[in-house]
Amino acid sequence: MDENSKIRLGISVGDLNGIGCEVVLKTFVDSRMLDFCTPVIFASNKTISFQKNALNLEINFHGIQEADKAIDGKINVVNVWKEIPDIQFGAATEEGGKYALLSLEAAVSALKKGEIDVLVTSPINKHNIQTEEFKFPGHTDYLAQELEGESLMFMITDELKVGLLTDHVALKDAPSAINPILIRTKVRTVEKSLMMDFGIRRPKIALLGINPHSGDQGVIGKEDEEILKPVIKEMSDAGHLVFGPYSADSFFGSNTYKKFDAILAAYHDQGLIPFKTLSFGKGVNYTAGLSKVRTSPDHGTAYEIAGKGEADYSSFKEAVFAAIQIFRNRQEYSELTKNPLQKQKVRR
Template sequence: MTHKIRVGITHGDMNGIGYETILKAFSQPTLFELCTPIVYGSDQAAQAHRQQLGLETTWKVVASAEAAKEGQLNLVDVTEGAEVKVNFGQPSAEAGRWAHQALERAAEDVKAGKIDVVVTCPINKASIQSESFQFPGHTEFFEARSEGSALMILMNELLRVALATVHVPIKEVPEQITIERVETCIRQILASLKRDFDCSSPRLAVLSLNPHNGDEGLLGKEEQDVLQPLIAQLQAEGLPVFGTYSPDGFFGAGAYRHFDAVLAMYHDQGLAPFKALSMDDGVNFTAGLNIVRTSPDHGTAFDIAGKGVASELSLLQAIYAAIDIYRHRLSYDEANANPLPFTPRHHRDDRRQRQS
């Protein structure tokens, strides 16, 4: 690679804390040694946040990602000169429209190879909805704009948590816990641990859907009928999959420390303990796609927008994670591009005998 990794950063909802975290993150010049940042957003919105917060971070408006320069914070203005007004902490259709436009430009550019990775600042999922954006969140949007099957993984230095179901109502979760779906998730996670995180021998824990592992069917049969038979089948194949574990005891006893990743059955089952443990360094990674996309694990935080108290640590971790995953993929793909053909042992023995 002849250039620094080009990190596309979408500004999210301009009335939230996205710009505050971006400007704080790039107030230190050391980050420019790792990457070339390209913000997809609004020059007017960025200026409004800088003035409100009293920050001194500077940026250069560039016409496109190709025009971005190393050693500076670049900004592609997706509003194209339109008048933009920031209302700190207030959801609005205008903010949703510009959040969507930033996502579309970044998705186009990463697909075209103009940027290497995407880091998304938080959106307001209600404000962004329109005829052209009808997705529950970033994960589903990027799945539709790229290749592959998306899998949400929340991660920090302590653990990685993947979700079998994401943005679905609780009442719909049990019907989606099928052998096919969970098996796909397990295989995706193991593949991602090897390619994206450089785990040569990953270990995966699977949580139960029901309390107390279903209490032998008294509290639900998904463990007996779906999860445990599937785990036994995959273990017979030699895959390092273990469970099922009752979530309360699993997290309470710190058992997650013995695994490289955990598969939760639904959103809050995985995210509630993760966020309780993650403090300010959590990262959301969309695995399973042909692009690298990460984000901080917090929301728009309208309640503190414009007050100068938002932490940039999660955004920084999301940027570092995107860079690391991109590099791991390059190394993994290069190492596995031309694997040596497998030769059965008896053929190898025959060849040695002929050579002797």
């Protein structure tokens, strides 16, 4: 891709009864966004017309049948379905899940074919989207099946990046899911992403303890002593800048996180509660480690405000910019690794 060419940014609309379409349309009401990318929304003309009228938004779009027919300078809508869905703002319906999946499947198919360059996904309802075709706890696991690589749920801002050893698993199952192979894999995935996607040459990574106070030397659980510490020492001895385990209760409040390029939390809430507290509305959910770039806003369907025009689109807009920047960073990384002489020149 030419340095000045527009990135084709695919968008799945998520649950039509939530705020997905609202945050998408609000983001691109500002026509200056079209200077950065060519948006390709996977839905239908009638669906997007209904949403923009219901939300009283002034926005024009261009209907197409295939993603590769997208036109630069326009908001493109791929007609994935012809029928008119029954949209009930704020309701978790079977139909809402059906169309969320149709949009996602079409977008991922286009991504795999190279018809779009990156994908930004709007929020889904993890319950009503479940079908024979989609038996996953969320986007991340589905994309891990569809795209090559080792997937990692990576919550990112410019100042803070938090990955998870275990993501959408029940809390009672998280400790038993953590093992040396998983830890090594996740650390390497974070390292590679920091280098390839964010341009950090020697990433420094912190791991949070599994138990309170990282187990207090085995007094409060033995997982930290028997699993985390040996792997951290092994990887550190091998040259990885990996440190911990750190007690999670004071790690963020003391600003210790600022000393690291990324943090690996043991389980979902251990990482996401401080992340969203520190950066809600500006954070982005990035699926690191895959062959393609996918980002998402850091919030859910927000049924309670759906259809009211109250949704804050800041996180979705950040997800758009993050996808564009990561795609560009990957291009640059690829060029540098293909041309070592250029790499040496840049490092000077």
